[in-house]
Amino acid sequence: MTTPRPAATESRSSASGGVAAVDRALQILTAVESASESPSLSELSRVTGFYKSTILRLIVSLERAALIVQRPDLRYELGPLAFRLGRAYDASHQLEEHVLATLHRLVERDTQSASFHMRYNDRQRLCLFRVNSHHSILDNVKTGDLLPLSHGAPAKVIQHFHPLSGQALDSETPLLFRSTGERDPSCAAVAAPVFAAHGLFVGALSLSGPRACFDDDAVAWMSDVLVEEARQLTTALGGDWPAAD
Structure with a gap:
């Protein structure tokens, strides 16, 4: 023993x-x-x-x-x-109502599966909300899953924007992150940050699915849709989307 x-x-x-x-x-x-x-x-x-x-x-x-x-x-x-505490957190951040509406809207626009991730601890991120795509699903991520903070597009967003990350943020900090085969060799993803009032980073909005569905043209189209929805969600949560110089 x-x-x-x-x-x-x-x-x-x-x-x-x-x-x-x-x-x-x-x-x-x-x-x-x-x-x-x-x-x-x-x-x-x-x-x-x-x-x-x-x-x-x-x-x-x-x-x-x-x-x-x-x-x-x-x-x-x-x-x-x-x-x-969980109910109070949801109420104060208005997360469930606004995030789920965003995820459903993304999927209805014929994207890949839509998820919202938050930092859980210094090693993991939490998939707080998830809406599966109408297409083939390979990543099999579910609401409540804990995933590594070291791999994947949502992880990159959290690493850059979470207050505990220590990253220096400026006008050159990207607002879109991409991963291919990092967490799962057969999957890929794109992700963008979401903010609340006073510039508070809330989490990462992402689209993920089969790697074959993430060629350059598909990524360019989904990236535009994702950033548009991340900006709208930020506004709905009382935040301001970072202005480009």
């Missing part, structure tokens, strides 16, 4: 200037959120690398805040506050 070793995680948290206990509590919360089934204490220990005693101590605060609840079978799941 492997003994969890939390010390390295704790030292990194402290060195980064955060509060180590809060960072560890959020890791536990993330582990519960991302588990395919409600995890047990042993499973949380294995996933996080924390001692069971550490998890039990921190879960007291998470339970008190209604972020996590323990079921009668002693497994853990998200609590009611997590649901309320």
Whole structure:
């Protein structure tokens, strides 16, 4: 049996200037959120690398805040506050209504499958919304899927525009990104950023599908459509599309 070793995680948290206990509590919360089934204490220990005693101590605060609840079978799941936060996030950003309308509009214009991606953590992005194309689908991405932040056109958008990216943005920063066979050798994609009020980057709007459907002519046409819709979505969310010099 492997003994969890939390010390390295704790030292990194402290060195980064955060509060180590809060960072560890959020890791536990993330582990519960991302588990395919409600995890047990042993499973949380294995996933996080924390001692069971550490998890039990921190879960007291998470339970008190209604972020996590323990079921009668002693497994853990998200609590009611997590649901309320999700609903509040959707309401404040008006995302679902406007993004889904945009994705449906893109697909009705005979594009490839349309998706909206957000940064999930420093390694992954979340497909928050997805509408499949009327054409052949090879990428099989679904709403709620976690995908690598290192590959794909939406990942490139997030890497450039997310506030945590550290990228310097100027008038020469591209507003359209393309990928071919990066995440899946048989697929390709184009993506553009979406902004809200005060220049806040919200996420990446993308079109993806079979690689054969992304020749230069198709990419040029879909790129024009995608940028047009990204600009309209930005306006709907109260943002301003970056002006070209």
